[in-house]
Amino acid sequence: SQTIHQWPATLVQPVGSPLSLECTVEGTSNPNLYWYRQAAGRGLQLLFYSVGIGQISSEVPQNLSASRPQDRQFILSSKKLLLSDSGFYLCAWSSNGYTFGSGTRLTVV
Amino acid sequence: QKEVEQNSGPLSVPEGAIASLNCTYSDRGSQSFFWYRQYSGKSPELIMFIYSNGDKEDGRFTAQLNKASQYVSLLIRDSQPSDSATYLCAVSGGAGNMLTFGGGTRLMVKP
Numbered sequence: 605s606q607t608i609h610q611w612p613a614t615l616v617q618p619v620g621s622p623l624s625l626e627c628t629v630e631g632t633s634n635p636n637l638y639w640y641r642q643a644a645g646r647g648l649q650l651l652f653y654s655v656g657i658g659q660i661s662s663e664v665p666q667n668l669s670a671s672r673p674q675d676r677q678f679i680l681s682s683k684k685l686l687l688s689d690s691g692f693y694l695c696a697w698s699s700n701g702y703t704f705g706s707g708t709r710l711t712v713v
Numbered sequence: 714q715k716e717v718e719q720n721s722g723p724l725s726v727p728e729g730a731i732a733s734l735n736c737t738y739s740d741r742g743s744q745s746f747f748w749y750r751q752y753s754g755k756s757p758e759l760i761m762f763i764y765s766n767g768d769k770e771d772g773r774f775t776a777q778l779n780k781a782s783q784y785v786s787l788l789i790r791d792s793q794p795s796d797s798a799t800y801l802c803a804v805s806g807g808a809g810n811m812l813t814f815g816g817g818t819r820l821m822v823k824p
Binding site: 638646647648650653692694698700701702703704705706707709 | 745747749754755756757758759762801803805811812814815816817
């Protein structure tokens with residue numbers, strides 16, 4: 605069966621520090637992968653999506669970047685975090701609809 | 714730009730009642746419609762999808778689709794306090810197309 609793993613579950617980082625969030629998918633090949641952010645009490649904001657290795661599309665210009673070094677691995681990064689980067693980050697892959705990972709709650713202090 | 718609209722709520726219903734959650738979408742070419750439930754602090758989980766006009770039932774949940782009116786709804790029968798969550802409507806243009814999410818409706822089921 606297909607599963608999606610996302611870590612860490614929670615993260616507290618100081619302003620200006622780097623960020624790396626990882627997402628991996630098992631049980632499928634060449635999945636479409638997505639990174640979403642959800643601010644407190646708000647809806648889902650699509651950040652990046654990828655249809656294959658090395659292929660990244662950005663939906664929102666900001667200080668975040670994404671990479672897909674392997675077929676089932678999707679990484680969200682930042683060189684210098686801002687306070688506004690705080691939120692709940694969700695990775696998803698598409699099958700029939702989307703399946704979401706368990707999310708990472710990021711607090712930038 | 715594709716839009717999906719939901720009333721943010723909260724929608725408050727008594728335990729045992731029918732909760733009716735509504736969603737409208739702007740893209741007439743949309744073909745697939747999904748309902749997600751998101752508990753506070755958790756990730757969204759898919760509870761139903763519907764492709765054809767009419768009703769689709771799964772246990773206590775019924776999804777209703779009216780493409781002519783660009784309207785999709787979710788009915789929850791015999792609502793339970795454990796149904797209290799935010800319900801997200803999502804729409805896509807078809808297989809392989811990205812989902813567009815509504816802002817979600819917060820449902821509160823009171824004992």
